[in-house]
Amino acid sequence: MRRLKQGTRFGGLGKIMFLPFFLLLFLGLMSSWALYLSSAHRVVAELIDQVARDTAQTTIRELQDLFEYARTITIVNASNFSFLENSAEIDSFSFQNTFYHQLLSADSLAIIALAFSDGEYMEAQRLGPNNLRIGRAGKQTNGSLEFYRIDEEGKMEFTNMISDYDPRQRPWYKNAQSAGHQVWSRPYSLYSSEVPAISSAIPFQGKDGRKGVVATAVTFDGLSTFLSSALDEKKGYIEVIDDTGKTIASSAPKEEGGTHTEKKTIIIQQTLSMSGFPEWRVRVFLNESAFTTPLKKADQKTVIVLIFLLLLFTFVSGIIISAVTKPIRELEQIVRHIDPANPQVSREIFKIARQKGEIASLAESFFNMAIRIKKNYGELQQNLREKELLLQEVHHRVKNNLQIISSLLCLQADEVNDLADRYTIIQCQRRIQTMAYVHEAAYATRTYTEIEIGDYLRMICGSAGAHHITLSAEPEGQRLPLDKAIPCGLIVNELISLMIGRYENHREKAKIKVSFTRNSDTYILSVWDKTAPHSTLSKSGTLSRDLIKSLASQLRGTMTSNQEEGVQFIVIFPA
Structure with a gap:
């Protein structure tokens, strides 16, 4: 009865620890909730309005800069080719290297290309971040489009090719020749990767009369990457659509089926205005639930309240726990x-x-x-x-x-x-x-339960009566369980007996080497007679052969022989 009453009294400790925790946690949650309701709606509304305006204006400005830069690159390259005296200069890889370094200086550009009216073609293309290649097509490639990778030392390495490529049939080439001046193409798919893109193209004519078109392409994937850098996807996304309402590029990761699971609100829509450029529009979508940054002050107040409550709870709990654990710690030290x-x-x-x-x-x-x-x-x-x-x-x-x-x-x-x-x-x-x-x-x-294998094998070799038996055991002092040591000893005994038996009364002529080593998780037992013929084991009795094979099997090992110099038997078994 005395022990039962004490156990019942101990049950009150659960109430003492539970009630303060529950009350303090409830008060903390209620305080945080009240502070949140007082400021959440006002702060979120102001924040969304400001971010929407800034994002739309910044995106329009940066897209204009991007396409203007692509147009400028096209104009500069066309001017350079127009002043060439000899078309042979164009046939070298020097201009491909120029395109290559232009791409290196502008992460937003995808392809810079040059095509001539006779079908000759060269380009530099971006495959990904810090991943560029150059390509060429024409008579030298038999009409195929060959691609090369340039390593860090500037050497070119062939990667792959696409057959039957004619740049004169590409949309950007036809549009430029038809217009006779700089023109933006309609959206089309790249020949090498089927990625949608748009190009700025300009026709030119060199001083030697050779005609062609220079183009600079921007892929829709590159536009999506560009838009992703303008707005955190947790806060929303930006879309570029054409005059038919079709999405050209978007910074939002699409779910299965191309839909967006989170509810967004269209905040603002503006038109991308550029001379000769298609009528594209920029739409900014924002996620209202993501814009809680101005609520940090309210959160800080809530955190302060929660920290105070947690400290108070920790203090009260410490007193209670100390009263319980102090005698337990003393008892633990005594028992230790x-x-x-x-x-x-x-x-x-x-x-x-x-x-x-x-x-x-x-x-x-x-x-x-x-x-x-x-x-x-x-x-x-x-x-x-x-x-x-x-x-x-x-x-x-x-x-x-x-x-x-x-x-x-x-x-x-x-x-x-x-x-x-x-x-x-x-x-x-x-x-x-x-x-x-x-x-x-x-x-x-x-x-x-175990013995030192080196000493054991030394006893066996010493009892053989031959003075020219050498033994090595590594590592020194290696010990084996009895169930492995006995089969090892019997195998060594059988092999030594077979080797010295052929010398009859001239055992001193035997030159036998016995070694035992450990290699990681396996043991290697070797018996080697430099002067014995390879037929030593085959000429032995049936009992000896069967006994050696049975002992190797008992060790779960394998036995092999080597006859390069004399005869050597090797038994390998797991440690």
């Missing part, structure tokens, strides 16, 4: 310093346990836990010592038993006169000895 080997209970925990509430119950639980830890830790240590002694004894006895079996096989081999039978018994004795070395290494180092 409890030593599992000797868990002495601090006097502070008794002070906390004598208090009322859930914290006292928690302190009492930690006290009981410390007592149980001390008892259980001692039992675990005792069990661990017993298991270590048992494992040590197991490895020791297994090693001794394997040594006895190895010795018996060695004695038995001495009594066998047949060389083949004696070799078979010795092979069995060496395999048993190889497994005994594992238990010997585990017993010596008192690590019963």
Whole structure:
């Protein structure tokens, strides 16, 4: 009953934390809402009116500057070509480079082109920001329009071509020849990309009598990009329409179907007035909900009120939380310093346990836990010592038993006169000895799950009886689990036995190199005899071959051979 009453009392803490938060949040929202309603409509109306006027006037002025600049470029280029004495100068790439640098100086222009009455053609074209190319067509290209990219060093690189291109059939060329003076074309699609565009074109005649047309094009996509820079899309968009009401360019990103999901209001519409230019009109659309900038003062007042309320709430909450967390922090420090080997209970925990509430119950639980830890830790240590002694004894006895079996096989081999039978018994004795070395290494180092592979392989090589076996293990001190070390040792034993077996009583002639390395997440085991023939493994017994393949499979590895110099067997298996 005592614990139940304390738990019920703790439930009142939720009410203490919830009610102040709810009341302060409600007051903050109501204050912000009242301030917003008092000024929102007036500020938005004034702002929309001013922005609409400024945007419309600025857009008209900048569009006029843009098209006037395109017209000026066309006039300048036509004048330059009119004074040429020899048309051969035009056939070079020098004028294409001139067009290229003119485009570099004006981001709003898309194409600057030159076409002659005999079908020769050259141009410079903008594909995107800092992405320009030049093109040419005529007799040299067999009527195809070839495009080249210019790298940073000024070298040209061919990119692609379009066949059957005749500039004399393009709308801008026909309009200029028909008019006989500078003229703006009707909207048309670029031959190379189908992008809608409009061009300023002027016919000319050089001093050598060669005629042609110079044109400067502005794409509708480029106009849309230009308009996008004039007004933030969050606030609205700008449209340019022709005399039929068709949209020429727009700064608004279209949704599926070409419609705009947000409701906009047409604020102002003005006509783009230029001599010889089509009758285009500029329309400005504004989004009323986006123009809340003048409301910042009201928002600042609201923020101040909310910050004050949050600070007040933080102060009140801090007092409450401190009262709850202080004993918890003290208890946490006490528990942190409890030593599992000797868990002495601090006097502070008794002070906390004598208090009322859930914290006292928690302190009492930690006290009981410390007592149980001390008892259980001692039992675990005792069990661990017993298991270590048992494992040590197991490895020791297994090693001794394997040594006895190895010795018996060695004695038995001495009594066998047949060389083949004696070799078979010795092979069995060496395999048993190889497994005994594992238990010997585990017993010596008192690590019963893994051994140092370098020392283990060194034992196997030393027992082979050949003085010319070298061993390298990298990295030094590399350890392997027993389930991988035993197959490795047996593979090395089998391969060494096969290699030195052919020397009979002249083992000192063997030149065998054993290496074990680790490469990232794989192990590489190599046994190499520089003087052995490649048929060493194929001439070995069936048991040896099957045993080596089975051990490599047990390691989930692969075995390959190399016969460039002697014979080398390589086993690769995952770490």
